[in-house]
Amino acid sequence: MAGRPALKGRDESGEDDDRSLAARLFAIVDAFSAPSAAASLTLTAIARRANLPLSTTHRLVAEWVAWGGLARQDDGTYALGMRLWEVGVQTPTARNLRTIALPYLEDLYEATREHVQLAILDGHDALYVEKLSGHRAVNIISRVGGRLPLHTTGVGLVLLAYAPPELIDSYLSEPLQRFLPNTVTSPEQLRRRLAGIRAQSIAHMSEEMTAGSSSIAAPIRDRTGGVVAAVSIVTRTTAKPDPVHEQAVRTAAIGVGRALGYRRAT
């Protein structure tokens, strides 16, 4: 590393840090993706979140900036940079699923004029891969690249319903957060609900995450027959759900599945 001190496991604060340099480099970027993180952070805030001394943080941030993964703002804070976006959107899973699904999501948006969402299972979360929203749709908290719990969202419940039994067991064995009075947190009730979703290939949620909003979600299968994603619309809660909505969500899910090579058993 010509003209540059080698980065050692023992950092300059004298404290041991078992993390490799690469792991510490990634911790810098992870500081920005914590749910509570602001879009731009000071060097001090990055150091605290990444659990690194300030001088190490300074040097590693400079490496990210040189590559374009972080960008220095006019006010001296740092934000995630376009290079990271550019590389990230080329991830084949996200790119392929999104590219294949988008025309069907657009049809669904046109048919319903509601928020349209596409999510995949990632660990114990629903990870939102795509979202289309009109000018006048209800306020919701999901965003592309964001995560929400499996038991409180329509797409999450669908993804959980078709997850391997071990994952369902482990998810239901954890304490489940209650966001609103309607949130179902009892493992027994959730198991019955998952069975219902598998029987009907549709999930209905009403005010279990956000007051005033409801969702309808359906599973997307690929050529193996396995569920690889879920699609949903999020609407204002009404006394009587629109039957056209459920059909539109089913149609979109089947359309994407067909484009992914799914052939229904006859």
Next chain:
Amino acid sequence: MAGRPALKGRDESGEDDDRSLAARLFAIVDAFSAPSAAASLTLTAIARRANLPLSTTHRLVAEWVAWGGLARQDDGTYALGMRLWEVGVQTPTARNLRTIALPYLEDLYEATREHVQLAILDGHDALYVEKLSGHRAVNIISRVGGRLPLHTTGVGLVLLAYAPPELIDSYLSEPLQRFLPNTVTSPEQLRRRLAGIRAQSIAHMSEEMTAGSSSIAAPIRDRTGGVVAAVSIVTRTTAKPDPVHEQAVRTAAIGVGRALGYRRAT
């Protein structure tokens, strides 16, 4: 770096490598984003593209995999991982511009049923931030996260027209690639064309990048009055362009601009 040999500038092949470890780590991921790169690469291909010895590549790839930035495929090759996507889509520029623009892009898609594209200027390229495509739209080569030249695309020519004069000078002083007989590569002709775009606030391109396809693009201004992005539709080339198309592109550009805080001088 407990139990792990320190990574040195002089690599195990005995050759000097002036790049820092971080730079070599980034070179691994850059191997996947080269225009010619396949979605998945073998370790050998990564090593060659990153200009690193195989054993270093092996170790650095393992670091990316541990973080989730690369994923090992069933066939033993590697691809960009979901963690990189997840972090990348949170980049504020891409996220804010995309979120604000999306409803207007959807309106434009509905009005025209053609490919709708949103691009920003990045270096000497048009970087595609968003793209909506219907089921039946003409084949085009742009993709989200992809780059195309400024002088051969509608969005590119708009972005170049409003770029700082130094950038225009430096772009036009380079050799400009000709893709099709229609591609304009003469600096003088391009300068006249850029002036025309600035006068009309619209760009028309016809078969300058891809045979059979034409585009109409318009500039998007933010609250400072500066052009921050360009929006376009790409259509099949027809003898007479649809006048509704041009109006729809203008309307979308003005809508996004207004949402970004642009107020036209009166």
